Amino acid sequence: MSCYRGKYADELIKNAAYIGTPGKGILAADESTGTIGKRFESIKVENNEENRRALRELLFTAPGVLPFLSGVILFEETLYQKTAAGKPFVDVMKEGGVLPGIKVDKGTVELAGTDGETTTQGLDDMAKRCQQYYTAGARFAKWRAVLKIGPNLPSQLAINENANGLARYAIICQENGLVPIVEPEILVDGGHDIDRCADVTERVLAACYKALNDHHVLLEGTLLKPNMVTPGSDAKKVAAEVIAEYTVRALQRTMPPAVPAVVFLSGGQSEEEATVNLNAMNKLKTKKPWSLTFSYGRALQQSTLKAWAGKTENVKKAQENFHGRCKANSEATLGTYKGGAAGSEGASESLHVKDYKY
């Protein structure tokens, strides 16, 4: 069978391409209630709906940041929230030329018989949910699959099951007007070297693209959100140029050119690391028939959160800091980042949390 060519095909292609506009990228602001709670704890802010709303308003209305963003991923609650003045967040974004996105998975569950490996759930009634999200203004979606590296990991079962889940999610999204971001995150946890990460990443991405083909997904209307190829968190670091070389090579070996853009996750990297690595990739002279941009959560918000600390009087300072990180990553997509952006407290702080769960 052919790939998807239904009523949303042209719109999907257009939106996916837009998200990959050079100079722009995605703010991942889709932390679940539980996860945002952990962030709030670290700055001593209470985890209630108003605080969650206030944080997101701080981010989305920060002066001058929206031009650096093509999309923002939201958690379901946020999709329906408004500014203090009563303007729906989705309208703020649309007016700023930013596509609203929505996290649609329902977290991970363990795979029996494996060494703590997981698959992702959320397929039940997904079509209906996608329709509701589309009506509410969402135009892309995100589903996070998680794999880990170990002596016998990832197992073939984990790779197959997660790839299949991603492909099912992707086609259902497309049938309902949402560009699916395909996210097969291979956790950075471990003592392995960069070669090992490259092997695993290439195997996983090959499996994902085979599954997407099997499920008739229209690649031109998708995005990939992979990990960069790096040494494990317990192994020696390497230069940004090495990460760039290995990462781009992994993509060259597995990602068909029909996919318009890659929007990297930041994993446990610090804000500055994530920017510098992305910049190195965009400076690399080699075949790259897809945009290379960002979809950062922690690596865009960390220092901003610290600057805010939940206090109204800090909002302006926090927003300026946020602007600095957005601009830095925008430059990184063009390979023009010179370093030292909005050097706030925390920009170089590692954001690695072992066995990270959103």
Next chain:
Amino acid sequence: MTAYRGKYADELIANAAYIGTPGKGILAADESTGTIGKRLSSINVENVEENRRALRELLFCAPGALQYLSGVILFEETLYQKTAAGKPFVDVLKEGGVLPGIKVDKGTVELAGTNGETTTQGLDGLAQRCQQYYAAGARFAKWRAVLKIGANEPSQLAINDNANGLARYAIICQENGLVPIVEPEILVDGPHDINKCAEVTERVLAACYKALNDHHVLLEGTLLKPNMVTPGSDAPKVTPEVVAEYTVRALQRTMPPAVPAVVFLSGGQSEEEATRNLNAMNKLKAKKPWTLSFSFGRALQQSTLKAWAGKVENVGKAQAALLTRCKANSEATLGTYQGDSALSEGASESLHVKDYKY
């Protein structure tokens, strides 16, 4: 496991890239003894070793032709043959900057339980044979898998078995210094339209690249020899621009950029058709992170054969015909072919033979 990184890795990468040099392509002169017999019989020439030798000498020594070629695929007998003056053909080719290649498969056999579908044999002792061929001067290999389009074809079994065979062949070649040309030919036979051909081609190529990844093949040291995406032989023709668009799109959706070049087979296309289609692809403005070139057999030799007719006094005329087609296809790889005002007899003749077996 990682992709092949053994002793031949750098050489494989260099040779594969060389074959894809813009302005050059491959002459497929690997007709088996039986197949060349049919060609010789069509021009009333006896199928004996001397005539087979004479024909190949005519081709490889055609003045000015080798500059348009990066490789020539040979049948085993030819690898060890010489010019009348005693110079080994492989030396003629090497001095002309042309890599010798070798057909290594042993033809097709039927798959039980299918509707006449086949798989390709030749894996037994392949490593030893590759070593011998490498010692004799070969630097690349070819293996032809065959699929057909029908009501229920190609079946998943046929796709899987042919893809797996191609991947096994490919890694064995690489381990022994030969760049594997991966050829999953989907026969043009049938009344299906171009959309059907596109679907099938995309499914087949996705399966091939998954298998190559599974078998740890180094993509940078391979080439692809696919069919172009066209309507079936019994369906109405379309323009070269349409063939170009569908073909390039199929490759965009399935072929990782790590592969340096595509060397199209000509199937049953006439010499002129094959050249025009290749030209249209190279003129197309689209993402094409691989060279698009030719590996033509019939579509390079047809008018040459007719001009020769087995007669020594015709050699010059025949060689001129070959030069014309080589130059035309060289231009087609650059998108500069203007069309042939002085077509040789046979250049527009369809070369389609139903259910073609080499």
